[in-house]
Amino acid sequence: MLILPEELVLKGAFAAPHGRGIVAARVFQPGEVIATFNSPSIAISDSPHLSTTCSGCLLPSALDSGPPSTSQPARIVRACTGCRTVAYCSPACQKRDWTAGVHKAECKVFKRVRAEGHDFLPTPVRALVQVLLRPDMSAAMAEMQGHVDKFRHESGKLWTDMELQAIAALHYLGRETNARNLAEAIEILCKLQVNSFNRLDEDVRQTGLFMNPSLAMINHSCTPNSFVQFIGRQAMLHAYQEIKKDEEVEISYIDCNLHLSERQEALKTRYHFTCDCPRCKDDMDAYQVCRKYPHLHLNALSVAPDVQTLQDSQGHSLSAGKLLRATIEEIYLWCSKSLLDLSESDKQKQLRRRWTACKPLRNSRVPAHAIEPLPHVLMEASMYFGEKGSFAYSLSISSFLATQVDPYKAAAPFAPQRVKGLLMIAKLLANTAPADLDSSLGGRKTLVPGKSLWAGISNALGKMDQVTMCQIILELVVYHAPAAHSKEWAVFRVAKDLLSDIEALQGRETEDALIKAFMRNPNGTEERRFFEQAILSPLRELAAFCFDIMDSEFGS
Numbered sequence: 001m002l003i004l005p006e007e008l009v010l011k012g013a014f015a016a017p018h019g020r021g022i023v024a025a026r027v028f029q030p031g032e033v034i035a036t037f038n039s040p041s042i043a044i045s046d047s048p049h050l051s052t053t054c055s056g057c058l059l060p061s062a063l064d065s066g067p068p069s070t071s072q073p074a075r076i077v078r079a080c081t082g083c084r085t086v087a088y089c090s091p092a093c094q095k096r097d098w099t100a101g102v103h104k105a106e107c108k109v110f111k112r113v114r115a116e117g118h119d120f121l122p123t124p125v126r127a128l129v130q131v132l133l134r135p136d137m138s139a140a141m142a143e144m145q146g147h148v149d150k151f152r153h154e155s156g157k158l159w160t161d162m163e164l165q166a167i168a169a170l171h172y173l174g175r176e177t178n179a180r181n182l183a184e185a186i187e188i189l190c191k192l193q194v195n196s197f198n199r200l201d202e203d204v205r206q207t208g209l210f211m212n213p214s215l216a217m218i219n220h221s222c223t224p225n226s227f228v229q230f231i232g233r234q235a236m237l238h239a240y241q242e243i244k245k246d247e248e249v250e251i252s253y254i255d256c257n258l259h260l261s262e263r264q265e266a267l268k269t270r271y272h273f274t275c276d277c278p279r280c281k282d283d284m285d286a287y288q289v290c291r292k293y294p295h296l297h298l299n300a301l302s303v304a305p306d307v308q309t310l311q312d313s314q315g316h317s318l319s320a321g322k323l324l325r326a327t328i329e330e331i332y333l334w335c336s337k338s339l340l341d342l343s344e345s346d347k348q349k350q351l352r353r354r355w356t357a358c359k360p361l362r363n364s365r366v367p368a369h370a371i372e373p374l375p376h377v378l379m380e381a382s383m384y385f386g387e388k389g390s391f392a393y394s395l396s397i398s399s400f401l402a403t404q405v406d407p408y409k410a411a412a413p414f415a416p417q418r419v420k421g422l423l424m425i426a427k428l429l430a431n432t433a434p435a436d437l438d439s440s441l442g443g444r445k446t447l448v449p450g451k452s453l454w455a456g457i458s459n460a461l462g463k464m465d466q467v468t469m470c471q472i473i474l475e476l477v478v479y480h481a482p483a484a485h486s487k488e489w490a491v492f493r494v495a496k497d498l499l500s501d502i503e504a505l506q507g508r509e510t511e512d513a514l515i516k517a518f519m520r521n522p523n524g525t526e527e528r529r530f531f532e533q534a535i536l537s538p539l540r541e542l543a544a545f546c547f548d549i550m551d552s553e554f555g556s
């Protein structure tokens with residue numbers, strides 16, 4: 001029996017072949033929290049983070065969460081003395097997990113795992129163990145879509161993996177590996193694939209698994225009207241655009257900026273359906289999707305191009321641009337892999353290869369800068385320069401992404417990736433104040449034909465009022481972060497802290513008043529003029545160096 005938040009209604013098989021789905025019981029505004037799901041059936045962090053995450057509240061320890069913010073003290077976690085596998089930040093969290101959760105039973109399983117020389121169970125096996133340890137979950141599991149036959153006949157390696165996972169779980173639970181137990185375990189694994197979420201917390205680069213039977217009733221679209229965010233044991237369902245009463249609530253199960261064949265393969269492999277949303281039917285690119293976003297006017301409070309420019313963006317169907325599409329399909333996968341664990345010189349080599357591979361997207365006659373994998377390559381390059389201390393280069397690339405790429409990839413100004421991109425700019429601005437100029441360029445004085453890149457950037461930075469720019473950006477972050485996530489989001493807390501540092505500075509009353517006036521009335525003529533001069537124009541000036549920087553460092 002499903003218990004739904006009162007503002008949502010379950011519709012049984014109302015839109016075959018989508019099966020059951022959820023509809024809104026009232027109107028929701030863009031960014032509004034539709035519902036919070038805080039009693040998950042399963043909520044676990046992934047195995048590599050077990051020793052640095054509290055298994056009770058699922059919040060990361062100081063080790064995993066970066067520098068502590070003044071509003072959030074560092075958390076220390078201690079391993080369970082029984083199994084030494086999971087850790088807790090307080091006796092209360094440990095007690096709750098022991099009694100209300102399954103750790104009392106799971107602790108014995110983990111001891112067996114250790115006795116056999118392993119540190120932990122892979123995440124899907126642990127999730128299966130939890131379900132098998134909890135008879136109270138069987139009613140909810142029975143109602144879930146599992147696609148067992150499709151997994152068996154169509155999923156090849158995934159099916160073989162699931163068989164092995166089922167055997168492992170039964171073994172560590174001390175249960176017999178007979179046909180009946182195996183079939184039950186594999187069915188649960190299939191249902192976990194289809195109905196659970198990757199509990200992704202990109203701020204601390206942490207993933208895990210989250211399952212709630214009500215949230216699992218929401219169907220997919222590649223142009224979703226809502227999205228899910230996780231914090232601790234909570235999942236928050238936000239409206240991405242206005243949702244009307246009785247309209248179906250849809251989320252994206254996958255990254256909708258993947259190109260069509262990647263999206264279809266991901267949906268087929270894990271969820272066993274072919275998406276028939278407008279983005280898939282017409283193979284729309286990011287620009288076309290952006291133009292259709294019903295609330296483009298919300299971008300007045302953002303660093304996006306003006307609403308008219310967003311509206312007029314000349315997107316095209318990617319199936320029409322066959323050559324471009326073929327290039328994207330060829331390069332997408334390897335250009336999108338994370339560079340996180342590579343050495344500096346390997347990162348540089350990879351970026352060189354990727355920048356060259358993206359040439360057709362850079363030089364396309366139709367706009368293509370917002371089409372993956374180019375944005376990903378630029379994002380990696382920005383991080384590469386940030387890590388090397390070349391903050392001015394990183395800032396130029398981040399400015400390009402924030403002003404000319406991200407608004408097309410996600411038209412809502414409160415889209416989480418856009419808000420995070422802004423915070424990155426604020427931090428980089430703090431490192432490129434005039435006093436730090438030389439070091440922020442990382443000692444680069446690279447010449448590009450006809451002009452000095454170094455002189456150009458340092459000249460642009462030298463005339464900017466970084467403090468005012470930083471304050472405006474932080475105001476935007478603080479304004480949009482609750483709609484993107486919540487006031488508990490690390491991005492919101494960090495921005496709040498940085499903003500209060502700036503607000504404490506003496507002698508900035510005029511700038512402060514102008515910024516506050518703009519935030520109150522972003523469409524006022526005077527207010528917009530101030531915004532254009534103080535932030536948009538400087539960011540555009542910095543963004544203009546982006547491709548020269550990439551060419552000079554990674555070849556043209």
Ligand SMILES: C[S@@+](CC[C@H](N)C(=O)[O-])C[C@H]1O[C@@H](n2cnc3c(N)ncnc32)[C@H](O)[C@@H]1O
Pocket residue numbers: 017018019020021144145147194195216217218219220221270271272273274275276
């Ligand atoms: C998490 S469940 C969603 C609830 C499901 N509709 C049900 O009745 O249990 C995911 C499954 O719903 C179906 N589904 C979700 N979105 C769909 C879509 N856009 N088109 C077709 N089927 C969809 C697929 O069968 C998918 O495996």
